[in-house]
Amino acid sequence: MDARRELEILVDQIRHHERAYRAAKPEITDGAFDEMFDRYVALADELGVPESERIDRAPGADHTDGFVQVEHRVPMLSLEKLTPNRRDSKGASMPLGEQLSQWWERRREDLELSASTALPVYIEPKIDGISVSLLYERGSLVRAVTRGDGKRGDDITKQVERARAVPARLGTTGNFEVRGELYWPRAAFEAWNETLRAHGEEEIANPRNGTAGMMKRKDPEGLESVGITSFLYQVPWHEGVSLPRRQSEILRWLSEQGASVYVEQTTVAESAEAALAFCEGFGSKRGTLPYEIDGMVLKIDELKHYEKLGGTGHHPHWGIAYKFPPERKTTRVVSIEVSVGKSGKLTPVANLEPVQLAGTTVVRASLHNFVELERKDVRIGDRVEVEKAGDIIPQVIQSISHEEGSVGFARPTHCPACQTPVVAEEIFVYCPNPACLAQRRERLIHFASRRAMEIDGMGESLVSQVVDKLGVESPHQIFELTSERLAGLERMGKKSADNVVKALGAAKSRGLARVLYSLAIRHVGETMSEDLASYFGTGEKLLAFAERYVAGDEATIAVVAPESGSGAIEGLARKTADSIFGELASPAVRRVLEGLAGAGVSLEAKTAARVEVAGVAGKSFVLTGTLPTLKRDAAGDMIKAAGGKVSGSVSKKTDYVVAGEEAGSKLEKANELGVPVIDEAALLAMLGRS
Numbered sequence: 001m002d003a004r005r006e007l008e009i010l011v012d013q014i015r016h017h018e019r020a021y022r023a024a025k026p027e028i029t030d031g032a033f034d035e036m037f038d039r040y041v042a043l044a045d046e047l048g049v050p051e052s053e054r055i056d057r058a059p060g061a062d063h064t065d066g067f068v069q070v071e072h073r074v075p076m077l078s079l080e081k082l083t084p085n086r087r088d089s090k091g092a093s094m095p096l097g098e099q100l101s102q103w104w105e106r107r108r109e110d111l112e113l114s115a116s117t118a119l120p121v122y123i124e125p126k127i128d129g130i131s132v133s134l135l136y137e138r139g140s141l142v143r144a145v146t147r148g149d150g151k152r153g154d155d156i157t158k159q160v161e162r163a164r165a166v167p168a169r170l171g172t173t174g175n176f177e178v179r180g181e182l183y184w185p186r187a188a189f190e191a192w193n194e195t196l197r198a199h200g201e202e203e204i205a206n207p208r209n210g211t212a213g214m215m216k217r218k219d220p221e222g223l224e225s226v227g228i229t230s231f232l233y234q235v236p237w238h239e240g241v242s243l244p245r246r247q248s249e250i251l252r253w254l255s256e257q258g259a260s261v262y263v264e265q266t267t268v269a270e271s272a273e274a275a276l277a278f279c280e281g282f283g284s285k286r287g288t289l290p291y292e293i294d295g296m297v298l299k300i301d302e303l304k305h306y307e308k309l310g311g312t313g314h315h316p317h318w319g320i321a322y323k324f325p326p327e328r329k330t331t332r333v334v335s336i337e338v339s340v341g342k343s344g345k346l347t348p349v350a351n352l353e354p355v356q357l358a359g360t361t362v363v364r365a366s367l368h369n370f371v372e373l374e375r376k377d378v379r380i381g382d383r384v385e386v387e388k389a390g391d392i393i394p395q396v397i398q399s400i401s402h403e404e405g406s407v408g409f410a411r412p413t414h415c416p417a418c419q420t421p422v423v424a425e426e427i428f429v430y431c432p433n434p435a436c437l438a439q440r441r442e443r444l445i446h447f448a449s450r451r452a453m454e455i456d457g458m459g460e461s462l463v464s465q466v467v468d469k470l471g472v473e474s475p476h477q478i479f480e481l482t483s484e485r486l487a488g489l490e491r492m493g494k495k496s497a498d499n500v501v502k503a504l505g506a507a508k509s510r511g512l513a514r515v516l517y518s519l520a521i522r523h524v525g526e527t528m529s530e531d532l533a534s535y536f537g538t539g540e541k542l543l544a545f546a547e548r549y550v551a552g553d554e555a556t557i558a559v560v561a562p563e564s565g566s567g568a569i570e571g572l573a574r575k576t577a578d579s580i581f582g583e584l585a586s587p588a589v590r591r592v593l594e595g596l597a598g599a600g601v602s603l604e605a606k607t608a609a610r611v612e613v614a615g616v617a618g619k620s621f622v623l624t625g626t627l628p629t630l631k632r633d634a635a636g637d638m639i640k641a642a643g644g645k646v647s648g649s650v651s652k653k654t655d656y657v658v659a660g661e662e663a664g665s666k667l668e669k670a671n672e673l674g675v676p677v678i679d680e681a682a683l684l685a686m687l688g689r690s
């Protein structure tokens, strides 16, 4: 099946199962759902689905170039979650109450407490912001660090201080570390977006992304007027301070020292029923709070138990998170418009009457594609239900009522941006004109993005400005931008402009694979880019091959579709090759590549980073579940750097499955097929990194 079609079906299935799960009528097991989701992630990577369209993207507090990295004294871990559709080993569904009781029982056993001994749990709101670690020396703030990868984070002291997001002094002397969440209260966030709107600038998607973005501003100037603040909840390390003995008292203590905490929003519970009732009750008033919360955190109240309870490399055993189901609201469709993607894909988008949803005012929502739009029969004027997938991208779930006399939205026959007649490919509709202005803008946004050329500081709004105001049309022209020209743009000081120019310099040496991925050629996702780069070595050889291929040269076709066995370029089927080499040989792509080479961008494959490790090189790995210390992406990059392959699904060809916590059906499949299953430690040992 065509990868795009598969992706489309996966998105539909994922949404369907998410709905079923929220309606407490799950049709599949957690494991099967995870597998579906993992397959989506692998395919979306492969196809280079833009960040804004992905359903799996949650902003992380990853390392940003230019920030000093600081090691955490105590690792910043995650939390285990109560999962609404969990099933037990016999396939029976496990209600949340039962899961929580089990968790609680387990803690009692770990602590060797009798069933009749009380083990109170403290419940706090789970604020939706970015976590921060604060070091206070003799009562004064000396450092603020993001979570980063849990072991090392970025130093954001300047930003936090300037934003006045946490107290500069706490009312106690002594040295200690405090952790908490930096967040943007709804009102201040809305006011900020209102100003952006008034200036015709792009709004910030949600308060959490906004907080992360603000705290990663290299120049902290002006942050004091943004309104970001904090909720502090933990003291993981201290000397010369006498701390209370319970979490409930820690919050009160922090509050007495001058930190902002929401003691009044918390409770102590002694049973699973009481705890869940409190969480659910909180959920129903979620929308009325002045800040965003995405769930509740349940913590064993007695701090003396924490050491004995321990944890995994991923989460401590003293706490567990309760997540709220996504919010859903009804509103009205004001109009439907068609947006043009980077590869020319036309997507229907609904403009809505503004509605508050999970912390932001939603005014637009995706309708995915025209087949889906027709199936849902969403019409202009309809009342519709909207929801945020993964609490990020709003989408129209269904139409509740049609307006009298309303008519459906017809598929476009011409591109709304350049008026070129559209072409249909399977369920999608495309604008086939590569010079289309809307496509160009989207392509440039993709070109500069993190997984592509990673041009730091060149986000969507700067790209729009260089397109509209500086006449940039093609990627190579980005490299001709000077600090003087950039400094004339909105929200661009001299210093930021210099930084962008510096970032452009750094982007020139990303290598052929990243360049290929950044061109947004259909079927050329990250993996395909890497395969092409490592097979051809240079842009020149790749282009020469593409020309011979489209001219029908038999030798080149044999590389893709040999008489026997599989092709020399892994994963490249004949039909895909026709499309890829067809585009590569087109004058438009050739011009771009020549322009880039002329601007000093390297079109050489990076081989230095790939140091083959015996035992890993040439082997195929599948990663599943949560690994104790590494993110799956990072583990995958390490395997690839050692010459191994990473695939999204388990088959007989898989050499190893690397399984972490909560590994689902991939693990079952591996066991079924007799594929060796290893853990992170074994993988690190194979890579020679343990």
Ligand code: IVH
Binding pocket: 076, 077, 078, 079, 124, 125, 126, 127, 128, 129, 130, 131, 180, 181, 233, 234, 297, 315, 316, 319, 321
């Ligand atoms: S306790 C081991 N308490 O949720 C981590 N976390 O999913 C213990 N969060 O990384 C964290 N509100 O960024 C804790 N009241 C709260 C929280 C909270 C928000 C965030 C925090 C953490 C993430 C875990």
